Amino acid sequence: MARRRTVDEHAARIAALVGPTLARRESEQVPLAAALGRVASEPVVTSGPLPPFRNAQMDGYAARADDVRRAPVVLPVDGVVPAAASEGTVLQPGHLLKVMTGAPVPDGADCIVPVEQTAEEDGGVRVLRTVERGAFVRDAGSDALPGTVVVPAHTRLAPRHLAAAAAAGVAEVAVRRRPRVAVLATGAEVVPPGAPLALGQIHDVNGVALSSLAVEAGAEAVLVDLTPDDPAAFEQALQRAVAVADLVVTAGGVSKGDFEVVRQVLEPLGADVTEIAMQPGGPQGTASVRGVPVVCLPGNPVSAAVSFTVFLRPLLRAAVGLPPVLPQSMPLAAALHSPKGKRQWLRGVVKDGTVHPVGGPGSHLIVAMAGADALIDVPEEVDFVATGDTVSVLPL
Template structure:
């Protein structure tokens, strides 16, 4: 079996997953676009505001007619917000006008209702206003043709608001990568089943599916295979029909019943020992043009494999920003195995980065209690308390 560094295997996986990044944008209803990334720039098809309108409830006037106050003006009518035949302002008169209603041509200021007294078809204006006051000019927010939101923008409520305001019903967003998950192992049973000796509950299926979803993927299927190659082959053939990438767990190690390795090796899969802990045994294949990543089956190995090898490209494909590694001081000294890059489970606390339990790849509860992976380079064998280490947020 070939040996690779983490960087070499990550590079190899990135090449396999490259087709995820060239899928065309997907047109979806705006109401479903929250959290998605725009696939293309959006230019405004219209001016905003769409028309010159009132910022206040009050009276539309021409400022020249109210330079001396108080002044009485005849009220020619009411302009409500809503569809209506346009009217024209006559100097020396006023229209009662509501917020958002079109300001009639000829009027150039709004007197807020608080500064007026109405009586018998006339309004008494008590404060002067300059031309333009409380008038929202057409296009004063955005002009038709202006770049509204750039490709890649992650759509929050305020972005959806402006896309709706310019009248868009649908937007083109980065497609979610479609992920299929297949776990393997004769020992795996569903939660809720009675356990026979030697059996355990399958956690990798739901864990990989949740990891994929949390990073922007759509999970198209979750399946489980025994160690029977025919069964695994059938599940894989189904998975590649709908998935952009298939993730498997288990069956890639040194045992007698390595169903993934046995099935995929004849199909040109690569199985490598990657110089890392956890997650050493890794495989990759391409089946019917679909990349297949074969992670080891220990629950922690599976989750760490996802974080290191799958997460970056799945996030990028979905248009999500990368998860940036940060630095923190170790709360206590640690030792590491020479020649293997270690990803140790830890928590960030007030006293620094504290390891959670040991390095065992079966410690799935400890993994749950961690909030970072400490990334210890392969050539480091010991670190002191207080030394800065690279940590990968989970």
């Protein structure tokens, strides 16, 4: 038997195929309210200073520091500068102007006397304490000068970045388009979720699982299709998919059976389908159809989900600026066996800093996988790991 391709070799092949396409995604303008979690494709720059004008940090009185140097002192109040002041106001020497937080500091004033440090009196306001020049005054541009990058390009936009963009007077931001993923599930025995089952039929799991894995990794699921084992039907679905997607993910139809529709359609188009030395995993493939990368996963839902997680999740997350999900080392809570020559990704549950295998290696154990939160990564050459030995664990 020919040497099977390793996980790392196949991962490199998929990265070489998919990476350039994901990197080519154009940008689009979206309103701030729709930009949460998107990745800025251009820096957001403020054209004016922030704050845009010199303003009061406290409710109180705009004053000259020279006039309140000999506090306590009573000064006349000439009126109020509301926060919405639409025109410049001038403070006369020896006077005060009442001012609310955020309102423009009038010309001539150089400090704000907080209202708590004053007392109302006949003929004006008593300033109880001296105030330094500049006190409680926010200068224009003290947060950002004109031309400042308030959100760098490639930032994954959190609420605080949208806040800075809004402050800069921006209503829309340029973000990278989300990767568009199409999922093509196959299988004559497979029926849509919720449909009644005849003998020998099962419900489609891959359509929902792979599209939601794609969405969780920051992509957009633009098409989810299920075709029976009919080459013409699959070919049609494939053409629809490559017309709308940056990446097509197929499930099933690539093993050694007699009804392997994905292999039948894609191999004439130059697909590379081969056995990967992993469990769950088995035969997998890659192709390029009309310039769109196609990644062919096994049909078994556990195999497909694990393969997506191992091969595609890192690429999608990187493309949308999500942090990588890093493997963690921890002790194994219960000994396990593993097939030699295959890298096993066994489902596990992390608890109190150790990982417990759950459900066994069977790739039909979909419910068991739902109860797992991690994959235990057992290297190819290892066939047994003892309780307490350190293993590498990939969070789901």
